[in-house]
Amino acid sequence: MAGCCSVLAAFLFEYDTPRIVLIRSRKVGLMNRAVQLLILAYVIGCHRACFTEVKMEPPPPWVFLWEKGYQEMDSVVSSVTTKAKGVTVTNTSKLGFRIWDVADYVIPAQEENSLFIMTNMIVTTNQTQGHCPETPEETNVCESDAKCVAGSTGTHSNGVQTGKCVPFNGTVKTCEVAGWCPVESDTLVPKPACLKAAENFTLLVKNNIWYPKFNFSKRNILPNITTTYLKSCIYDAVTDPFCPIFRLGKIVEDAGHSFQDMAVEGGIIGIQIRWDCNLDRATSLCLPKYSFRRLDTRDTDHNVSPGYNFRFAKYYSDPAGTEHRTLIKAYGIRFDIIVFGKAGKFDIIPTMINIGSGLALLGVTTVLCDVIVLYCMKKKYYYREKKYKYVEDYEQGIDSEMDR
């Protein structure tokens, strides 16, 4: 009990602090500060180098350590809706004069974070289930039934082979298939693209973000934007950076590509919306930043299904009840709206962890300077004697004391 009391008394009434040797020496003192300066310069230098490498603006040096450490971070949760506008006209021999509106060229009619605009197509009208010759390809061209295996299908087949070899046109014979007839012939992609006027269509992107940890939400239609402005504005990185209405041609151009080239075989464009928010500052400074990037890198070496296309069909039924369909191989640009970003807010825990680490780091200077002072300087024995107190085990101690 008494022991317990004395421990408590010691805990409350005693204070221990390390004993320090204070060396009054210009050389040593200046060296110490120089080492500290070098460490600091190295850290800032490395940090700047990193930022410069990825072509981003480095933060000012005074925030270098804390900026990263004093905030609790959270990743964005996002919801996107899109709406395209525009009509255009085509005049082809197959389809005649035809108007295309939103319901015609947006497929499917709605998606969550993405919008497909058809810019080009190969239409095969009036297909019915039946037997017909394949489109001539290396593996299909035949001279007799011997080359055609009943029931077989290849990777690019339009149907199941019947085993017969039939004339495709006056000169070529191909294997007959059971399938939707006549089969599609997709070797010639229309150029320029059928709906080349899609360049002038507009796209309204509505984006609502949420940082669950901070219960902070914001929209990309900023509160200070007026309805009048919204009705007439078109996004431009310099003049209208917060207008959420984009001209398709401008998006593709900003991504560094030509709309007319891309429209022919299709492709994917990422509309990237970055929401990096420092919630310690005013929320009005938390703004979306748009950028555009082509996502289907076109290597000339790897033209396995280049661009972006897919097939869909419209099914019809004739009065007799037989089904026929119009097969459309749709080429077009898929706009993927990619929302990302991080929000930070002051939080005591990461701050404390960083201060703790920072303080410990300062210890490195002392270690380094000690090494120099105690091992490299002329007066090292003198300083060592002042810093260290040598304690020997008594038994051994007396002997080793004698040895000296």
Added chain:
Amino acid sequence: MAGCCSVLAAFLFEYDTPRIVLIRSRKVGLMNRAVQLLILAYVIGCHRACFTEVKMEPPPPWVFLWEKGYQEMDSVVSSVTTKAKGVTVTNTSKLGFRIWDVADYVIPAQEENSLFIMTNMIVTTNQTQGHCPETPEETNVCESDAKCVAGSTGTHSNGVQTGKCVPFNGTVKTCEVAGWCPVESDTLVPKPACLKAAENFTLLVKNNIWYPKFNFSKRNILPNITTTYLKSCIYDAVTDPFCPIFRLGKIVEDAGHSFQDMAVEGGIIGIQIRWDCNLDRATSLCLPKYSFRRLDTRDTDHNVSPGYNFRFAKYYSDPAGTEHRTLIKAYGIRFDIIVFGKAGKFDIIPTMINIGSGLALLGVTTVLCDVIVLYCMKKKYYYREKKYKYVEDYEQGIDSEMDR
């Protein structure tokens, strides 16, 4: 070689520990503990304040430092499927008596993390490609062909102008367009919504989550839920918090809105599933938490395409082979299933980093107390003398010794 041995011997057989001044003083001792207590109180206080600000329950104080630090974290990877159920009936002059089932009102039939339920619509039946007058708008109304420019299209056009001015009805003349005729007239949105009974439709959400780092997966249909319960339950935050079947009306209500209001012009509702799991505890405590939020904030100031709608068409072919279509402007509620969360599991590395930082932080107290003891107290010179040992460079040293 001998030098090497002696270094090894010193490394193995010597132990160094800092020398300490132990000040036996009630004043200093109590002050030291008080400073430590203040720092602790400040850290806990700030932390609580942060949590209170975002209206979350703060963790108990004793875990405050470690809770965040001792675990390795991972973000959720999720897969969602949805299934709506319900039928309703409409009786309009245009469409007559008509039953609507899942295949009619869910568009598209399946999406990855989202489900659109059509609640209202403007149907334009029997459109064919042709020439017809535009719906009267500021820019379309004309008196002579002079105002209509052949080939031009506006943002809200339904087709390409032919350059003629034709009567829209008995009193108004508008520019003629080539397009799908007759053009849609979407100025009057049906009110109340056509499919207002969608309020009672149900939505089954199946969600499977995975934390790749811990190879831990779980479903929102919990193992202790019986099939009988699933067949009859409806989600309720209080009575049935783990039932994965939602009544649409209840979802919208929980998000703080009126279903009937929202059904008219449509909107987006986020069904948020939060999976915050502490994998150090029993996995049965890792449970989904549902919340609902309207994602398309309706500002009265920014009613640029308010709500949520899109256009799609059903294409038909008449016996003569001409294509006609039914254009539907679908208003409705898109339910976005947003899954997020973090799992934590004890890991030695972040624990060690945190203990290290914590220890370093304790050093702050010593620094603070030292400042007070050595600079502010009456007996500062006495304490300083005990703590410091002044070492002068000899050459300079002797001189400066003299100066005293």
Added chain:
Amino acid sequence: MAGCCSVLAAFLFEYDTPRIVLIRSRKVGLMNRAVQLLILAYVIGCHRACFTEVKMEPPPPWVFLWEKGYQEMDSVVSSVTTKAKGVTVTNTSKLGFRIWDVADYVIPAQEENSLFIMTNMIVTTNQTQGHCPETPEETNVCESDAKCVAGSTGTHSNGVQTGKCVPFNGTVKTCEVAGWCPVESDTLVPKPACLKAAENFTLLVKNNIWYPKFNFSKRNILPNITTTYLKSCIYDAVTDPFCPIFRLGKIVEDAGHSFQDMAVEGGIIGIQIRWDCNLDRATSLCLPKYSFRRLDTRDTDHNVSPGYNFRFAKYYSDPAGTEHRTLIKAYGIRFDIIVFGKAGKFDIIPTMINIGSGLALLGVTTVLCDVIVLYCMKKKYYYREKKYKYVEDYEQGIDSEMDR
């Protein structure tokens, strides 16, 4: 001013370093190193145990502390496109001989991160709006009109009850509904699946990833892959781990399930692409890693809508203008392409934080050894005397000095 100068002089020309007791004792020295070794072994051991638990390869021990700490991390931003290929044939009494191609079995035609392949179906042809008896179920079977409530609908209803009880077939009478007639009868799912040949269909997955923080992007079609290889390869975890073309049967098999079983009632398969990149090494080492997992865990206990299916309809118009539709309940496999991963790159800030923490951690050894040396060893009083210098407050000090 003079005071300010002297402070600056002290700051620049003085150097302070803690005074150390160096104990020359084999026992104490060895014990110190042993404690350090134990801490290190414990940290590495725990870390290995964690990795072994989740069946991952532990990193070599020498990187254990730094590996996690020296890098700035970023999460992946991804874009996916898919393309299925294959044709098959069905021969049923209802639909006759019929060929199925991509436009028939992929619904919807394109999605962002996902692809649905229909493998089985229940087709209800030629539905029109009208009155007809419900399919017999517990709640529908009736003997007189008394059991049928006009205007009511149940969870599984195909329409709205008219209140009449009509014969379903020769033996059973059910309540009449207004709806799409005849109603669907989905009690018998075709087995084996209609499109069982989908097992041999192939799926090309194109994936483009981006790490925004490092401005690093890569595709899953690696630069060293030739077009010839791409035209013929099929993914195999051992022989062709980087081929982006998958055989559907192989995917399901790799996920540990049978394709033919799964094809009957449908399901969800996750195609997981992991991009864990260490950007400090060559970018050619940053490679996608594919894995497959079934996401709709089938519990025998919870067969509430097992597998995966949805309903959609194809709408037709007969010459008289009445609409009819073919309702399809599509069972099939949805392939969700889930892309995840983290990239790390050396950054000075986390490195410094970790070094700081690590150094502070070394202090723990000193604390532990001090406790042993000063409280547990025989010569504790001798060592304590050397380490501590006791300073008493003078006033109290003299008194307490007397007390001894």
